[in-house]
Amino acid sequence: MSKYTIYPLILMYIEQAERSVQAYLRDFGMKIEMPVVCWLVQGCGKNILVDSGVCSAELAEKNHYPVRQTPEMRLANQLRAYGVDPNMVDTIILTHLHWDHCYNLELFPNTNIYVQKRELEYAVDPLPDHDLVYEGPKSGIYPSWLDHRNRFEVVDGDFTLC
Numbered sequence: 255m256s257k258y259t260i261y262p263l264i265l266m267y268i269e270q271a272e273r274s275v276q277a278y279l280r281d282f283g284m285k286i287e288m289p290v291v292c293w294l295v296q297g298c299g300k301n302i303l304v305d306s307g308v309c310s311a312e313l314a315e316k317n318h319y320p321v322r323q324t325p326e327m328r329l330a331n332q333l334r335a336y337g338v339d340p341n342m343v344d345t346i347i348l349t350h351l352h353w354d355h356c357y358n359l360e361l362f363p364n365t366n367i368y369v370q371k372r373e374l375e376y377a378v379d380p381l382p383d384h385d386l387v388y389e390g391p392k393s394g395i396y397p398s399w400l401d402h403r404n405r406f407e408v409v410d411g412d413f414t415l416c
Contacts, residue, residue: 258297263332266323305355351377
């Protein structure tokens with residue numbers, strides 16, 4: 255069996271996030287500082303990124319929430335802290351297409367990007383309550399992933415990556 259190591263990459267903190275959204279509808283009204291994380295997975299000679307992270311602090315504050323982000327938290331700098339240059343990332347798996355999970359794809363022009371078919375279909379026209387988190391068409395925000403859609407490896411259900 256192959257051995258993999260998983261590293262969390264903290265890219266930003268959302269300040270004053272609603273705890274009930276993260277705690278199964280408990281603690282309504284309680285505000286927390288919430289990290290925005292993606293994951294570097296290393297194993298079998300591969301560097302795999304699970305989600306590609308969040309936009310700049312300026313865009314996050316303009317379109318979503320007040321945030322805290324230092325230069326060290328930017329994705330390329332987080333990867334380099336583990337000895338990985340962005341051009342060394344073999345694969346990106348986008349778990350979903352929310353604004354805080356799918357930015358920075360331009361850093362990886364030659365990387366395979368995987369996304370589920372149903373998620374891609376939903377992100378194109380989400381329910382009104384989800385439009386802002388997807389930066390969908392009714393939100394007035396252009397979703398960052400749209401420019402990279404032609405690069406997506408669209409999968410339907412389970413598959414073996416490596």
